[in-house]
Amino acid sequence: MSATDSTAGASGSGGSTQGASGSSGDAPEQPDTSTYECNICLDTARDAVISHCGHLFCWPCLHQWLETRPNRQVCPVCKAGISKDKVIPLYGRGSTDQKDPRDKVPPRPQGLRTEPENNANFPGFGFGEGGFQFGIGAFPFGFFATTFNFNNGRPPPPGPGTQQHGEEQFLSKVFLWVAMMCVVWLLIS
């Protein structure tokens, strides 16, 4: 599979492009350095990011592509939907990435860090695209999960005694109380 090979045969207006994909395996020599080439500049990917559809790009290259077509953000290879928030940065060993990638222009999107335990505990509680959904029955639990998540998430919890810590404790107490009320209400009704 040569990475440079676009099989994006857009059907649709203006003439058929089928057959355009051609045979993709026609670069038999060179043990696969092309696997790590950016699909846009065809050079080794720098500040590499990968799309959900699995296609590799330099972040600056992909950024420019997204800027060129703000209204039609598709993967340059397979034309799947793509956006700034839906690419994953790749950090290789010894990559320049000990620096904050955001210092670069354009900033590379950050890696997504999810907490492994939380996922299993509350089925029906979606982590995916940032939209929380819970069914009626699981409502209070979902609520618990969100409050706990506050503390489990990325920003490390502020140390005890700080004002923010106090506020958060207060907040979680309030949430807990509200949740209890919900349960009671459910039981009564």
Added chain:
Amino acid sequence: MANIAVARIKREFKEVVKSEEVAKCHIKVELVDDSFTSLRGEILGPPDTPYEGGTFILDIRIPETYPFNPPKVQFLTKIWHPNISSVTGAICLDILKDQWAAAMTLRTVLLSLQALLAAPEPDDPQDAVVARQYKETSDIFSQTARHWASNYASAPHREPVMDDKVAQLKNMGFDEHKARVALSTHNWDIEQAMENILS
């Protein structure tokens, strides 16, 4: 600032040059000058089409924003095809417009054009006259396309009847290409064609 367009064309050059299709002489790219922004493409007419065996030359211009925007491509070889202007050689093909994607290469473009020769899209025409002929009288279309390919693209299969009609008008003092266009446009009716030229 190093120009990404030039860097990429240089890489693509190697890719196309060593690809299978080149070995079979189906597609080809050449530099016009040292700038890497003006190129000459070549595709072979696909088998079982009126263009079979013809050599079609393309003018390829690389914009500064390549590969984020498509190359500008048009036929230099005159061709009779619903999606290619018989006058200017302008091409109507989605990937050269809004369906372009930055991962596409000159190789994909040339192969897509070859595919377009094999499968015209008369519903999204560039040349309305040709498109109508393609839809309404497909036999005449095929013969006309073959006639053009043999005269302009050195395709081996000739259409002797059509060659004769063009020769007739030429002998009457008309310009050969004008005569061919008029005849092609009027389904090879000599009188209508003459009227058209004289009007």
